[in-house]
Amino acid sequence: MPSSNPFEEWVHQRIREKVKWDKAFQELLNKKGSDEITKNDLGRYKLHRLKEMVRYVYDRSLFYKKLFEEKRILPEEINSFEDFHRIPFTTAKDILDNPYLISCITQDGILRGFTSEEADGRFRRIFFTMDELLNVIDSISAALKMVGVGANDIVQIVFPFEAEWGCNYLVEEAVRRAGGEPVSTGAIDFDEQVKKILDTRPKMILGSNPYLVKMTRAVSSRYDLRKLGVKTIVLSRGCDFYPFTESMREEIEKAWGCNAIDHYGTMEAGMANAIECPYQNGLHLNEADFYYEVVDVKSKEPLALGDEGELVFTTLSRTGMPLIRFRSRDVSYLVEKSCKCGVSTLRSMGGIRRKLKNDSQSQGLLESLNLIKRLRAIL
Numbered sequence: 001m002p003s004s005n006p007f008e009e010w011v012h013q014r015i016r017e018k019v020k021w022d023k024a025f026q027e028l029l030n031k032k033g034s035d036e037i038t039k040n041d042l043g044r045y046k047l048h049r050l051k052e053m054v055r056y057v058y059d060r061s062l063f064y065k066k067l068f069e070e071k072r073i074l075p076e077e078i079n080s081f082e083d084f085h086r087i088p089f090t091t092a093k094d095i096l097d098n099p100y101l102i103s104c105i106t107q108d109g110i111l112r113g114f115t116s117e118e119a120d121g122r123f124r125r126i127f128f129t130m131d132e133l134l135n136v137i138d139s140i141s142a143a144l145k146m147v148g149v150g151a152n153d154i155v156q157i158v159f160p161f162e163a164e165w166g167c168n169y170l171v172e173e174a175v176r177r178a179g180g181e182p183v184s185t186g187a188i189d190f191d192e193q194v195k196k197i198l199d200t201r202p203k204m205i206l207g208s209n210p211y212l213v214k215m216t217r218a219v220s221s222r223y224d225l226r227k228l229g230v231k232t233i234v235l236s237r238g239c240d241f242y243p244f245t246e247s248m249r250e251e252i253e254k255a256w257g258c259n260a261i262d263h264y265g266t267m268e269a270g271m272a273n274a275i276e277c278p279y280q281n282g283l284h285l286n287e288a289d290f291y292y293e294v295v296d297v298k299s300k301e302p303l304a305l306g307d308e309g310e311l312v313f314t315t316l317s318r319t320g321m322p323l324i325r326f327r328s329r330d331v332s333y334l335v336e337k338s339c340k341c342g343v344s345t346l347r348s349m350g351g352i353r354r355k356l357k358n359d360s361q362s363q364g365l366l367e368s369l370n371l372i373k374r375l376r377a378i379l
């Protein structure tokens, strides 16, 4: 039975494909002709993929081979999520220092690298194959359908223009696949942007949250944005951290008279990890391509659902430069709950409110918050 939510259905479809082509996984799931993907199936899929990924990086990445050998971990010893949690983290510094050693293929197979400049002027690089970027487009397309993009809907994309296969291009293609019509304007002068919106009359605007928040504040006293007819604004978290709070959401929704949707996607994840549905009930996660954990910053131990800590993810399907237990430094929490949008098997995460600069920062505060949450649950 297909999920009624297009994004969840897309994740389920990827699992069905795995069942179809992978005999070991077929036996593990024992689906017996049923098409339904349950929460249990999703859990088994993630573990199966993690085991495959660990074997893959051990065989092909010089960085991971060395890391595993130093910690005396063999791929065949990883048989449960608990076993997997013994593997050391990959950090932003590891990526900065070893992009080519982490990679599992030669540069011939890489279509596009994304870079982010560090404070010391060095560049952090992440490499993607064409298949990986096509899959990113597919995942964004499914997410856009979930937030309401349908046939012939105009979507104005206001990310800064980049080289080929950059954010703008990926989202443009995703809008087309969802049946809509993309209009890319770039992150231009705010008044010029409003003029473009008046010309194109988009149903949806999609861009980075710093640009959209600043633009709203700059132009809302000069224009009645509510009259522009925009139904949804998707605020995307770019590579640089910029907080998106509930008061900012209210400010934007009030100014435009529309729904403001929070989106999370880091460069390391290929720009697309999680997005809210129109019910704004947590950000639904792409669990076909990522395994997410939230860990205590001090002890590095995985936390229970609902507890706030550092978000860590492992790529489940990348072959070019897979990442194992990448520490995002973003603070959030995971939840497992059904949503009115139809999502019933996918986990969701809270919005990202803060970014950790180092291991010890804010841990005292996080511990207090987690304690308050537990007390509330008891009372």
Ligand SMILES: [Zn+2]
Residues within 6 Å of the ligand: 276, 277, 278, 279, 280, 281, 284, 339, 340, 341, 342, 343
């Ligand atoms: Zn939902």
